[in-house]
Amino acid sequence: LKLEAELRTAVEQQQFYLVYQPQIDLSSDRVVGVEALLRWRHPQGESVPPFRFIPILEEMGLISPLGDWILAEACRQQRAWQLQGYTLRMAVNLSPAQFEQLDLPAKIQSIVQAAEVDPGQLELEITESLAMHNPEATIETLHRLRHMGFKIAIDDFGIGFSSLEYLLRFPLDTLKIDRAFVKDITRGRSDRAIVRALTSLCQGLGLTTIAEGVETQRQRDYIDALGATEIQGYLISPPLEPAALIQLIDNYA
Ligand code: G
Ligand code: G
Numbered sequence: 001l002k003l004e005a006e007l008r009t010a011v012e013q014q015q016f017y018l019v020y021q022p023q024i025d026l027s028s029d030r031v032v033g034v035e036a037l038l039r040w041r042h043p044q045g046e047s048v049p050p051f052r053f054i055p056i057l058e059e060m061g062l063i064s065p066l067g068d069w070i071l072a073e074a075c076r077q078q079r080a081w082q083l084q085g086y087t088l089r090m091a092v093n094l095s096p097a098q099f100e101q102l103d104l105p106a107k108i109q110s111i112v113q114a115a116e117v118d119p120g121q122l123e124l125e126i127t128e129s130l131a132m133h134n135p136e137a138t139i140e141t142l143h144r145l146r147h148m149g150f151k152i153a154i155d156d157f158g159i160g161f162s163s164l165e166y167l168l169r170f171p172l173d174t175l176k177i178d179r180a181f182v183k184d185i186t187r188g189r190s191d192r193a194i195v196r197a198l199t200s201l202c203q204g205l206g207l208t209t210i211a212e213g214v215e216t217q218r219q220r221d222y223i224d225a226l227g228a229t230e231i232q233g234y235l236i237s238p239p240l241e242p243a244a245l246i247q248l249i250d251n252y253a
Protein backbone atom coordinates (compact mmCIF):
# COMPACT_ATOMS: atom_id res chain seq x y z
CA LEU A 1 0.00 0.00 0.00
CA LYS A 2 2.89 2.32 0.82
CA LEU A 3 4.41 1.45 -2.55
CA GLU A 4 1.11 2.24 -4.29
CA ALA A 5 0.92 5.69 -2.72
CA GLU A 6 4.54 6.36 -3.58
CA LEU A 7 3.97 5.26 -7.17
CA ARG A 8 0.99 7.59 -7.54
CA THR A 9 3.23 10.46 -6.42
CA ALA A 10 6.02 9.21 -8.66
CA VAL A 11 3.78 9.42 -11.73
CA GLU A 12 2.49 12.88 -10.73
CA GLN A 13 5.98 14.20 -10.02
CA GLN A 14 7.79 12.52 -12.92
CA GLN A 15 10.24 10.54 -10.84
CA PHE A 16 10.98 8.19 -13.73
CA TYR A 17 13.78 8.17 -16.26
CA LEU A 18 15.07 5.88 -18.98
CA VAL A 19 18.36 4.06 -19.35
CA TYR A 20 19.56 2.46 -22.59
CA GLN A 21 21.24 -0.90 -23.13
CA PRO A 22 23.26 -1.30 -26.34
CA GLN A 23 22.59 -4.04 -28.88
CA ILE A 24 25.54 -5.23 -30.98
CA ASP A 25 25.39 -6.58 -34.50
CA LEU A 26 27.68 -9.62 -34.51
CA SER A 27 28.79 -9.39 -38.13
CA SER A 28 29.92 -5.76 -37.96
CA ASP A 29 30.62 -5.63 -34.18
CA ARG A 30 28.83 -2.28 -33.98
CA VAL A 31 26.17 -0.82 -31.73
CA VAL A 32 23.10 -0.84 -33.98
CA GLY A 33 20.37 -0.30 -31.42
CA VAL A 34 19.44 0.25 -27.81
CA GLU A 35 16.65 -0.93 -25.55
CA ALA A 36 15.04 1.73 -23.38
CA LEU A 37 14.49 0.54 -19.80
CA LEU A 38 12.50 2.35 -17.15
CA ARG A 39 14.02 3.45 -13.85
CA TRP A 40 12.48 5.10 -10.80
CA ARG A 41 14.33 7.86 -8.99
CA HIS A 42 12.85 7.11 -5.58
CA PRO A 43 12.91 10.22 -3.33
CA GLN A 44 14.39 8.26 -0.38
CA GLY A 45 17.10 6.97 -2.66
CA GLU A 46 15.89 3.37 -2.50
CA SER A 47 16.44 1.46 -5.68
CA VAL A 48 13.19 -0.26 -6.65
CA PRO A 49 13.65 -2.51 -9.70
CA PRO A 50 11.07 -2.34 -12.53
CA PHE A 51 9.96 -5.95 -12.12
CA ARG A 52 8.64 -4.88 -8.69
CA PHE A 53 6.91 -1.64 -9.62
CA ILE A 54 5.75 -2.12 -13.23
CA PRO A 55 3.18 -4.84 -12.37
CA ILE A 56 1.79 -2.55 -9.63
CA LEU A 57 1.52 0.41 -12.02
CA GLU A 58 -0.24 -1.95 -14.39
CA GLU A 59 -2.77 -3.00 -11.71
CA MET A 60 -3.31 0.63 -10.69
CA GLY A 61 -4.13 1.57 -14.26
CA LEU A 62 -1.18 3.97 -14.41
CA ILE A 63 0.94 2.14 -16.94
CA SER A 64 -0.73 3.62 -20.02
CA PRO A 65 -0.08 7.30 -19.25
CA LEU A 66 3.43 6.39 -18.15
CA GLY A 67 3.81 4.26 -21.29
CA ASP A 68 3.01 7.32 -23.42
CA TRP A 69 5.71 9.25 -21.61
CA ILE A 70 8.20 6.37 -22.09
CA LEU A 71 7.55 6.34 -25.85
CA ALA A 72 7.82 10.12 -26.14
CA GLU A 73 10.98 10.27 -24.06
CA ALA A 74 12.64 7.42 -25.98
CA CYS A 75 11.79 9.12 -29.29
CA ARG A 76 13.03 12.49 -28.04
CA GLN A 77 16.34 10.88 -27.05
CA GLN A 78 16.62 9.03 -30.34
CA ARG A 79 16.07 12.27 -32.27
CA ALA A 80 18.67 14.06 -30.14
CA TRP A 81 21.21 11.31 -30.89
CA GLN A 82 20.31 11.44 -34.57
CA LEU A 83 21.08 15.16 -34.64
CA GLN A 84 24.45 14.42 -33.01
CA GLY A 85 25.20 11.95 -35.79
CA TYR A 86 24.30 8.70 -34.00
CA THR A 87 21.64 6.66 -35.77
CA LEU A 88 20.36 4.01 -33.39
CA ARG A 89 17.34 1.74 -33.54
CA MET A 90 15.30 2.34 -30.40
CA ALA A 91 13.48 -0.57 -28.73
CA VAL A 92 10.66 0.20 -26.28
CA ASN A 93 8.83 -2.35 -24.12
CA LEU A 94 5.03 -2.32 -24.26
CA SER A 95 3.06 -3.59 -21.28
CA PRO A 96 -0.12 -5.66 -21.72
CA ALA A 97 -2.53 -2.90 -20.63
CA GLN A 98 -0.78 -0.46 -22.93
CA PHE A 99 -0.90 -2.86 -25.85
CA GLU A 100 -4.61 -3.47 -25.40
CA GLN A 101 -5.56 0.22 -25.84
CA LEU A 102 -7.53 0.40 -29.06
CA ASP A 103 -6.00 3.72 -30.07
CA LEU A 104 -2.40 2.58 -29.43
CA PRO A 105 -1.22 2.54 -33.09
CA ALA A 106 -2.56 6.05 -33.76
CA LYS A 107 -1.08 7.28 -30.49
CA ILE A 108 2.36 5.87 -31.25
CA GLN A 109 2.19 7.34 -34.72
CA SER A 110 1.48 10.82 -33.40
CA ILE A 111 4.25 10.56 -30.77
CA VAL A 112 6.73 9.51 -33.43
CA GLN A 113 5.65 12.21 -35.85
CA ALA A 114 5.90 14.90 -33.17
CA ALA A 115 9.42 13.73 -32.33
CA GLU A 116 10.37 13.64 -36.03
CA VAL A 117 11.87 10.16 -35.86
CA ASP A 118 11.84 7.48 -38.53
CA PRO A 119 9.17 4.89 -37.64
CA GLY A 120 11.43 2.19 -39.09
CA GLN A 121 13.92 2.94 -36.32
CA LEU A 122 11.39 2.32 -33.55
CA GLU A 123 11.07 -1.28 -32.42
CA LEU A 124 8.12 -2.17 -30.21
CA GLU A 125 8.75 -5.11 -27.87
CA ILE A 126 5.95 -7.33 -26.68
CA THR A 127 6.48 -10.46 -24.63
CA GLU A 128 5.55 -13.90 -25.80
CA SER A 129 2.96 -14.21 -23.03
CA LEU A 130 1.35 -10.90 -23.96
CA ALA A 131 1.18 -12.01 -27.58
CA MET A 132 -0.42 -15.33 -26.72
CA HIS A 133 -2.99 -13.88 -24.33
CA ASN A 134 -5.30 -12.95 -27.19
CA PRO A 135 -3.48 -14.02 -30.36
CA GLU A 136 -6.06 -12.91 -32.93
CA ALA A 137 -6.30 -9.39 -31.50
CA THR A 138 -2.52 -9.25 -31.20
CA ILE A 139 -2.03 -10.19 -34.84
CA GLU A 140 -4.44 -7.47 -35.93
CA THR A 141 -2.76 -4.78 -33.83
CA LEU A 142 0.69 -5.88 -35.02
CA HIS A 143 -0.42 -5.61 -38.65
CA ARG A 144 -1.63 -2.07 -38.03
CA LEU A 145 1.63 -1.10 -36.33
CA ARG A 146 3.75 -2.62 -39.07
CA HIS A 147 1.67 -0.92 -41.72
CA MET A 148 2.70 2.36 -40.08
CA GLY A 149 6.32 1.33 -40.51
CA PHE A 150 7.20 0.30 -36.95
CA LYS A 151 9.34 -2.74 -36.19
CA ILE A 152 8.02 -5.46 -33.91
CA ALA A 153 10.10 -7.61 -31.57
CA ILE A 154 8.94 -10.54 -29.53
CA ASP A 155 10.64 -10.40 -26.13
CA ASP A 156 11.65 -13.12 -23.65
CA PHE A 157 11.14 -15.69 -26.36
CA GLY A 158 11.30 -19.41 -25.72
CA ILE A 159 9.45 -19.76 -22.42
CA GLY A 160 6.27 -20.94 -24.14
CA PHE A 161 8.01 -23.09 -26.66
CA SER A 162 4.94 -25.14 -27.51
CA SER A 163 3.43 -22.17 -29.32
CA LEU A 164 6.43 -21.69 -31.58
CA GLU A 165 4.80 -22.51 -34.88
CA TYR A 166 1.75 -20.44 -34.06
CA LEU A 167 3.74 -17.49 -32.82
CA LEU A 168 5.80 -17.33 -35.98
CA ARG A 169 2.63 -16.55 -37.90
CA PHE A 170 2.67 -13.17 -36.15
CA PRO A 171 4.05 -10.28 -38.20
CA LEU A 172 7.48 -9.83 -36.60
CA ASP A 173 10.86 -8.32 -37.39
CA THR A 174 12.91 -9.46 -34.42
CA LEU A 175 12.95 -12.33 -31.98
CA LYS A 176 14.71 -11.85 -28.66
CA ILE A 177 15.94 -15.15 -27.26
CA ASP A 178 15.34 -15.23 -23.53
CA ARG A 179 18.44 -15.07 -21.40
CA ALA A 180 17.48 -18.38 -19.77
CA PHE A 181 18.76 -20.08 -22.95
CA VAL A 182 21.97 -18.06 -22.99
CA LYS A 183 22.83 -18.63 -19.34
CA ASP A 184 24.02 -22.25 -19.72
CA ILE A 185 24.81 -22.18 -23.43
CA THR A 186 28.44 -23.19 -22.86
CA ARG A 187 27.32 -26.24 -20.84
CA GLY A 188 23.91 -27.42 -21.99
CA ARG A 189 23.43 -29.27 -25.26
CA SER A 190 19.68 -28.77 -25.17
CA ASP A 191 19.98 -25.00 -24.84
CA ARG A 192 22.34 -24.99 -27.80
CA ALA A 193 19.90 -27.06 -29.81
CA ILE A 194 17.06 -24.66 -28.98
CA VAL A 195 19.08 -21.58 -29.90
CA ARG A 196 20.22 -23.19 -33.13
CA ALA A 197 16.62 -24.10 -34.00
CA LEU A 198 15.44 -20.56 -33.31
CA THR A 199 18.20 -18.84 -35.27
CA SER A 200 17.79 -21.05 -38.31
CA LEU A 201 14.04 -20.57 -38.24
CA CYS A 202 14.50 -16.80 -38.01
CA GLN A 203 17.05 -16.85 -40.79
CA GLY A 204 14.56 -18.65 -43.00
CA LEU A 205 11.91 -16.08 -42.15
CA GLY A 206 14.22 -13.09 -42.48
CA LEU A 207 13.95 -12.15 -38.79
CA THR A 208 16.68 -10.60 -36.68
CA THR A 209 17.59 -12.66 -33.61
CA ILE A 210 18.89 -10.90 -30.52
CA ALA A 211 20.36 -13.08 -27.78
CA GLU A 212 19.68 -11.48 -24.39
CA GLY A 213 21.75 -11.70 -21.25
CA VAL A 214 25.14 -12.38 -22.84
CA GLU A 215 27.58 -11.94 -19.96
CA THR A 216 30.80 -13.65 -21.08
CA GLN A 217 32.97 -13.84 -24.18
CA ARG A 218 32.46 -17.63 -24.29
CA GLN A 219 28.69 -17.18 -24.35
CA ARG A 220 29.13 -14.65 -27.13
CA ASP A 221 31.26 -17.06 -29.16
CA TYR A 222 28.67 -19.82 -28.82
CA ILE A 223 25.81 -17.49 -29.68
CA ASP A 224 27.70 -16.21 -32.71
CA ALA A 225 28.46 -19.74 -33.91
CA LEU A 226 24.81 -20.71 -33.46
CA GLY A 227 23.80 -17.97 -35.89
CA ALA A 228 22.21 -15.17 -33.83
CA THR A 229 22.46 -11.77 -35.50
CA GLU A 230 22.76 -9.53 -32.43
CA ILE A 231 23.59 -9.68 -28.73
CA GLN A 232 22.60 -7.64 -25.71
CA GLY A 233 23.97 -8.11 -22.21
CA TYR A 234 26.42 -7.18 -19.48
CA LEU A 235 29.38 -8.38 -21.61
CA ILE A 236 28.84 -5.26 -23.70
CA SER A 237 27.25 -3.05 -21.07
CA PRO A 238 24.48 -2.72 -18.51
CA PRO A 239 21.76 -0.20 -19.35
CA LEU A 240 23.32 3.30 -19.35
CA GLU A 241 22.30 6.91 -19.05
CA PRO A 242 22.46 8.77 -22.40
CA ALA A 243 25.87 10.40 -22.01
CA ALA A 244 27.49 7.13 -20.93
CA LEU A 245 25.91 5.31 -23.86
CA ILE A 246 27.44 7.76 -26.32
CA GLN A 247 30.78 7.45 -24.56
CA LEU A 248 30.57 3.66 -24.95
CA ILE A 249 29.83 3.97 -28.67
CA ASP A 250 32.72 6.40 -29.16
CA ASN A 251 35.13 4.03 -27.42
CA TYR A 252 33.71 0.80 -28.82
CA ALA A 253 35.81 -1.63 -30.86
O1 G B 1 16.58 -3.82 -16.52
P1 G B 1 15.43 -4.45 -16.17
O2 G B 1 15.49 -4.58 -14.67
O3 G B 1 15.14 -3.02 -16.56
O4 G B 1 13.93 -4.73 -16.56
C1 G B 1 13.12 -5.57 -15.79
C2 G B 1 11.82 -5.84 -16.48
O5 G B 1 11.05 -4.65 -16.56
C3 G B 1 11.98 -6.36 -17.89
O6 G B 1 11.11 -7.47 -18.06
C4 G B 1 11.55 -5.25 -18.75
O7 G B 1 10.90 -5.71 -19.91
C5 G B 1 10.58 -4.47 -17.88
N1 G B 1 10.65 -3.06 -18.26
C6 G B 1 11.72 -2.26 -18.17
N2 G B 1 11.43 -1.05 -18.70
C7 G B 1 10.15 -1.10 -19.13
C8 G B 1 9.28 -0.17 -19.79
O8 G B 1 9.66 0.96 -20.13
N3 G B 1 8.02 -0.58 -20.06
C9 G B 1 7.58 -1.82 -19.74
N4 G B 1 6.33 -2.13 -20.04
N5 G B 1 8.38 -2.74 -19.16
C10 G B 1 9.65 -2.39 -18.87
O1 G C 1 12.58 -6.45 -21.42
P1 G C 1 13.51 -7.46 -20.84
O2 G C 1 12.91 -8.46 -19.93
O3 G C 1 14.27 -8.15 -21.91
O4 G C 1 14.52 -6.55 -20.02
C1 G C 1 15.86 -6.78 -20.02
C2 G C 1 16.25 -7.13 -18.62
O5 G C 1 17.43 -7.89 -18.61
C3 G C 1 16.55 -5.91 -17.78
O6 G C 1 16.19 -6.23 -16.48
C4 G C 1 18.06 -5.81 -17.90
O7 G C 1 18.63 -5.03 -16.87
C5 G C 1 18.41 -7.27 -17.80
N1 G C 1 19.71 -7.63 -18.37
C6 G C 1 20.31 -7.07 -19.43
N2 G C 1 21.48 -7.68 -19.70
C7 G C 1 21.62 -8.65 -18.79
C8 G C 1 22.64 -9.63 -18.55
O8 G C 1 23.65 -9.75 -19.24
N3 G C 1 22.44 -10.48 -17.50
C9 G C 1 21.33 -10.40 -16.71
N4 G C 1 21.22 -11.27 -15.72
N5 G C 1 20.36 -9.50 -16.92
C10 G C 1 20.50 -8.62 -17.93
Ligand code: MN
Nearest residue numbers: 035093125155
Ligand atom coordinates in the same frame (compact mmCIF):
# COMPACT_ATOMS: atom_id res chain seq x y z
MN1 MN D 1 12.68 -6.08 -23.47
Ligand code: NA
Nearest residue numbers: 155156176212
Ligand atom coordinates in the same frame (compact mmCIF):
# COMPACT_ATOMS: atom_id res chain seq x y z
NA1 NA E 1 13.63 -9.91 -22.41
